[in-house]
Amino acid sequence: MQVSDAGGRWAYDPGMTGFPQTLKHWRGTRRLSQLDLAVEAEVSARHISFLETGRARPSREMIARLSDTLRLPLHARNQLLTHAGFAPRYASRDWTAPDMAPIRAAVDRMLERHAPYPAIAADRLWRVVKLNAPAQMLFGLIHIGEGDSLLDLMQGDLLPQFIENWPEVAHHSVQRLRTESAAQGGVAALDAAAAKLSTVPAPKALPTGPVIPTTYRAGDLRLSLFSTIAQFGTPEDQTLDDLKIELFFPADTETDTTLQRITLP
Numbered sequence: 001m002q003v004s005d006a007g008g009r010w011a012y013d014p015g016m017t018g019f020p021q022t023l024k025h026w027r028g029t030r031r032l033s034q035l036d037l038a039v040e041a042e043v044s045a046r047h048i049s050f051l052e053t054g055r056a057r058p059s060r061e062m063i064a065r066l067s068d069t070l071r072l073p074l075h076a077r078n079q080l081l082t083h084a085g086f087a088p089r090y091a092s093r094d095w096t097a098p099d100m101a102p103i104r105a106a107v108d109r110m111l112e113r114h115a116p117y118p119a120i121a122a123d124r125l126w127r128v129v130k131l132n133a134p135a136q137m138l139f140g141l142i143h144i145g146e147g148d149s150l151l152d153l154m155q156g157d158l159l160p161q162f163i164e165n166w167p168e169v170a171h172h173s174v175q176r177l178r179t180e181s182a183a184q185g186g187v188a189a190l191d192a193a194a195a196k197l198s199t200v201p202a203p204k205a206l207p208t209g210p211v212i213p214t215t216y217r218a219g220d221l222r223l224s225l226f227s228t229i230a231q232f233g234t235p236e237d238q239t240l241d242d243l244k245i246e247l248f249f250p251a252d253t254e255t256d257t258t259l260q261r262i263t264l265p
Contacts, residue, residue, distance in 0.1 A: 019083040020054045026070050026080075027052075029185050041069040058084050073184055074241040092238035095129070103232075103240060110230070111135075114247050116259045118225070124180075124242035125189050126150040134259060135248070141218045151189055155196045164215040164222070170200035172212050213251035223258060224251040 027037050027048075034052070038045040043065070050056035058066070063084060067077045078088035093100055111119040111132035118135035122128055127149050131139060139145070142158050153159060154173060160166045174197045181190035206212065211226040225248040235241040250256035 018054070019058065019080065019085075020052045022080055022083045023066065024052045026072060026076065026185060029182065030070050032070075037066070037069060041065050060086055071183075074235065074238045076185055078238070090236060090238050090241075095239060100239075107243075107245065110245055110247075117250065118248040118259075120246050122150065122244055122246065124184065124244075125187070126193075129243065137262070138216065138223065141216075141221075151193045154193055160200075162216060162218060164217045165203075165213075167200055167203035168206060168212055169214050170197045171203055171206070174198050211251070221258070222254070224255045225249060226251050 027034070030037075032040070034048045035045045038048045041048075043062070047056060051058055051062075060081070063077070063080050063086070067080060072080070074090040075092075078090050081088050095104070107121050107130060111121065111130060115132055115134050118138050119132045120128055120135050120139075121130040128139075128144060128146055130146060136145070142153065142162055144150070144153060154170075159169075163169050174194045177190045177194035177197070181187045181194070184190075213224045213226045215222065215224045217223075227246050227248045230245040230247065232240045232243065250259060
């Protein structure tokens with residue numbers, strides 16, 4: 001099993017390979033002026049201007065400071081480094097690498113201990129990395145397993161038949177996809193999925209509760225679930241920076257009872 005690092009990482013022109021253009025792109029993505037960035041990074045606005053015009057060359061320390069200020073994901077930090085002529089700092093380890101064993105064990109423990117509720121691990125492009133047994137049961141109903149893309153699923157014709165409150169879920173998913181894409185500097189695959197889902201007719205009214213559950217229905221089976229998302233707090237590896245754990249919880253007592261009944265031996 002390997003975490004995918006498929007295409008679609010950047011939304012801007014891939015021909016922009018210089019540090020000045022890349023820094024300017026990320027500053028614009030974060031909606032900061034040169035003065036805003038200078039103040040937050042505690043450098044002069046003139047130096048930011050010189051970096052963006054190529055009149056000054058950044059040090060590794062300056063790149064680290066700007067990356068922290070811009071809240072860049074690790075792949076973007078590597079990009080700034082390589083565009084400035086430095087070696088990348090952050091590796092992207094194979095999921096099966098020996099030094100990833102403690103991470104695999106932690107993910108397995110989180111997913112397994114979450115039973116009888118579903119739980120999955122997915123990469124930055126919503127490709128399934130691992131599922132616990134209840135998630136295998138739930139997503140197996142729509143033929144989703146390890147290595148499959150939830151983005152492809154969301155853009156297909158199956159979910160509207162499987163999710164009872166599809167308009168509400170689609171509306172929420174559009175917001176989530178756009179937020180994730182913006183945080184990563186623009187991801188074509190996420191933007192395409194958001195554009196597709198935005199064509200779903202808007203719900204007449206959104207629920208007034210604390211969360212919007214997803215209600216799955218297949219024959220007599222009906223499960224209403226909401227989820228939380230966890231990520232590694234101090235990643236120094238791109239694979240871990242991209243990985244997220246989604247834990248599903250019952251939104252009503254009927255769902256809780258059903259999951260307890262059908263997933264526990």
